[in-house]
Amino acid sequence: MTETADDHNDELDPRLVAILACPEDKGPLFYLADEAILYNPRLHRVYPVRGNIPVMIVEQARSAETEEHDRIMAKVEAEGLEPSFSE
Amino acid sequence: MTTHVHPIFARVYRALSVATADQIAPHRQELLAGLSGRVMEVGCGNGLNFEHYPESVDEVVAIEPEPYLRGLAVEQAEVEGRNIMVIDGEAERLPAEDDSFDAVVCSLVLCSIEDPAGALAEIRRVLRPGGELRFYEHVLGDGRLESVQNRIDWLWPKLGAGCHCNRDTLSAIEAAGFEVEKSRELSLDIGRVRTPVSPHILGLAVSP
Numbered sequence: 269m270t271e272t273a274d275d276h277n278d279e280l281d282p283r284l285v286a287i288l289a290c291p292e293d294k295g296p297l298f299y300l301a302d303e304a305i306l307y308n309p310r311l312h313r314v315y316p317v318r319g320n321i322p323v324m325i326v327e328q329a330r331s332a333e334t335e336e337h338d339r340i341m342a343k344v345e346a347e348g349l350e351p352s353f354s355e
Numbered sequence: 356m357t358t359h360v361h362p363i364f365a366r367v368y369r370a371l372s373v374a375t376a377d378q379i380a381p382h383r384q385e386l387l388a389g390l391s392g393r394v395m396e397v398g399c400g401n402g403l404n405f406e407h408y409p410e411s412v413d414e415v416v417a418i419e420p421e422p423y424l425r426g427l428a429v430e431q432a433e434v435e436g437r438n439i440m441v442i443d444g445e446a447e448r449l450p451a452e453d454d455s456f457d458a459v460v461c462s463l464v465l466c467s468i469e470d471p472a473g474a475l476a477e478i479r480r481v482l483r484p485g486g487e488l489r490f491y492e493h494v495l496g497d498g499r500l501e502s503v504q505n506r507i508d509w510l511w512p513k514l515g516a517g518c519h520c521n522r523d524t525l526s527a528i529e530a531a532g533f534e535v536e537k538s539r540e541l542s543l544d545i546g547r548v549r550t551p552v553s554p555h556i557l558g559l560a561v562s563p
Binding site for chain 1: 359393414416418420425429438440441442443444445448449450451452453455456480
């Protein structure tokens with residue numbers, strides 16, 4: 269693999285996403301590739317993906333307010349995004 | 356909050372790991388021999404294990420919280436050109452689904468984790484039943500060395516970014532509910548000199 273300036277826009281490997289869980293509640297996440305985030309809808313928690321590396325550290329995640337939660341979940345529904353795994 | 360950023364230690368660790376790579380490479384090979392399927396490496400450091408994963412391993416998810424070492428691991432994963440995916444995470448709170456891995460590798464990492472019992476419980480959670488924990492760790496020795504290790508352990512973690520030189524890791528693995536299938540002791544000396552981090556264990560344990 270060669271490193272290019274586009275690497276940061278790459279999507280995560282689906283095989284990696286398929287095992288990713290929230291480190292706190294261990295449940296599945298929604299991966300929004302275009303926003304480079306992984307979202308836990310139960311805890312309203314946003315995990316960033318920086319330079320194509322998921323940052324799965326609770327203290328580095330941020331909380332989504334109701335408005336952002338509703339926006340993300342509407343997008344999940346509109347685009348038919350699946351959770352990282354089924355519970 | 357625990358900091359995982361240890362810029363000086365990370366660079367010293369890298370230098371040491373490169374300097375001792377030839378001595379340790381056979382142990383890394385032994386650690387990883389026979390693994391297959393999906394493997395998690397907890398605390399992959401600068402990724403020196405990566406080249407030793409056998410072909411039968413389909414994918415490796417490698418977790419490293421220290422940013423400098425993680426960057427080197429990403430480069431190493433690219434060099435290997437295999438399915439090695441590096442992520443930022445913590446052993447005590449693994450970001451993975453239950454029962455999702457065939458094996459977990461801990462290589463010179465349980466010495467430095469703040470809560471080894473918590474980490475081992477998490478490792479059991481992500482391992483499928485019958486999955487293996489492969490371990491290669493420096494541990495508490497015996498006799499005179501043991502007493503030296505215990506006496507200096509107030510200072511050691513300050514030098515080594517939380518690394519403890521007096522952990523009885525095999526007992527911790529058993530206490531977490533693993534069945535130790537094999538473990539051998541080895542001494543990594545500098546020349547002929549035993550150090551507080553000379554005694555090592557290398558082996559495998561099964562999550563029932």
